[in-house]
Amino acid sequence: MSIATSAPISIDRATCADLDAADPLASFRERFALPDGVVYLDGNSLGALPRATSAHVERVIAEEWGTGLIRSWNAAGWFEKPLVLGDRIAPLIGAGPGEVVLGDSTSASLFQVAMAAARLRPDRRVIVSERGNFPTDLYILESVQALAGAAEPLERRLVDDDGPGLDEVLGDDVAVVVLTHVNYRTGRMYDMAEVTRRVHEAGAIMVWDLCHSVGAVPVDLRAADADFAVGCTYKYLNGGPGSPSFMWVAERHHAEARPAITGWHGHATPFDFEVAYTPAAGVTRFRVGTPQLLSVAALEASLDLWAEVDLDLVREKSLRLTELFISLVDTRLAEWGVEVVTPRQSSQRGSQVALRVGDGYAVMQALIERGVIGDFRAPDLMRFGFAPLYVSHTDVWDAVDALADILATEAWREPRFARQGTVT
Ligand SMILES: Cc1ncc(COP(=O)(O)O)c(C=O)c1O
Known part of the structure; x- marks a missing residue:
């Protein structure tokens, strides 16, 4: 019907x-453990609680933390979790293995990848986004503008439903375009492949925010030939309040891309405790510090469910x-x-x-x-x-x-x- x-x-x-x-x-x-009598139409803001989550988190707390203690970093694979779960998010966004890693909040992850993107086009002076983008994206880009320009801040241009369109703002001075695939207010969805093609035609780097896409619509970052993406896991993926964001970096940028925040979990040999930072290979270098493992555990339980979808x-x-x-x-x-x-x-x-x-x-x-x-x-x-x-x-x-x-x-x-x- x-x-x-x-x-x-x-x-x-x-x-x-x-x-x-x-x-x-x-x-x-x-x-899902939805309360009786509730029609829940806000899973685009905070996803519902999967029934399996509580038992899984309790087990992680009691066994891995309570009994395993510090041994769990190795025995329970805590150190690798951001990469292991990244690999499990990958099929939901058309990414390959080793291309996705968990981060902190989406805002922090956007800073992490947008700086890397801007640094891939050091001779260009403009960042493009959208007036109607979720405000944190615009706020984060203000910092990227200030920090990525060598001598003076980068300029910002915004596309707008009632103003300039993408073709009017793109030019050979644009370094990076940051857009949210599904708009947080209107629900309007961009044609990811077509927009990415136009951005690449202008020689710029394409960064997608997938907060309202992942788990809601099929996404194929590789087919769209995008460069970077971020997204959150507490909306349609049901990871729980404050669950970690994820970052995707196209394999072709792994060798060259330099994240904004160079923390020890992104170091090539973190347990050598060297004085100087050497980036780890691939997307691992986008890690920063100790992951919020209890939130990661909640996300792990919901990804078990998503593996069946x-x-x-x-x-x-x-x-x-x-x-x-x-x-x-x-x-x-x-x-x-x-x-x-x-x-x-x-x-x-x-x-x-x-x-x-x-x-x-x-x-x-x-x-x-x-x-x-x-x-x-x-x-x-x-x-x-x-x-x-x-x-x-x-x-x-x-x-x-x-x-x-x-x-x-x-x-x-x-x-x-x-x-x-x-x-x-
Ligand atoms: C499109 C978009 N980007 C980013 C965010 C902010 O994410 P966070 O609070 O995880 O930094 C949101 C939050 O709803 C969002 O809708």
Whole structure:
């Protein structure tokens, strides 16, 4: 059963239940410890907890830390974990073995690779990104601009949905282009291969941020011929709050690329304790210091689950869910002026949908109180993420149903829904 986005269709909850019954990924939902009565549409911000994670982390704490103590660096393979888990993320992003390594936060990892990228084009003076990029990317690039230019800071140019496009900002002075594949607010997805081709044509280095792509859409970095990538593991990969980011470096750059932060875990011979830094071979040199091994353990458990997942099925279901959501919003919420901001063309859409609604913050708080959890991004977007491993078609129906009721009854007008928390 397919759902066309262009023409609004008539669909009811029973049809959604039929779609769930035919869903080849349906059994994965049981593998997550989701609370009863919750429709979780925020897996694009913090992924749900896999049931196996707690026992695995407890075992690592009790056996590897408690009993193994310092011996676990060798006996439990702690030292190699960032590379071993990197190899397990690789198939999810079209990377090869030895090309991916875990890092600290995504922000730190972006600094690590963007500096390396800029140094590969020392004669060029411009870094390109996007005005609508996740702000940390732009903040980190300010530091790269300041530090990578030998005598004076590099210049910044930004593409913008309402301003200059890529072709207008690319030129033979551009060193690096840093873009997020799926936009954090709108869910719009770039054509990775096509953008990378244009960036290479201009002689620049392409860095992709995959935070909203990994585990949400199939990614093929090698086929796209990209240069560097970073991404986080706490969203669609379910690694848990604060789980480590990852970095990918194309093999052709392994010999030459120089990371920004040259820590001892990236040294060629860390246990020789030499006075001078000698980079390790390959992506290992992008490591910095001691990894957060308890977070790494949580990620390890979720990657066990991800090893069973067919990403083509994930994409098919993701499109079914987002198309269903958009159709239901069109048919049931139009009278309140709710606007779908996410592209309707499926090739340009990740696994999330953003709605523009007046007083969207309060509307989202009212929705969360009813157990439908999404989030809000200032100034006016309600975001809904559809993680195909645990979101069902009936969840989508129930979410729109609750939203329709909140808008019809104006339940969101209660003053407590307007009070802002630190995190929106
Ligand atoms: C596209 C993008 N990049 C980077 C980040 C920031 O990641 P971190 O907090 O791990 O540095 C986020 C966070 O949501 C994001 O959406």
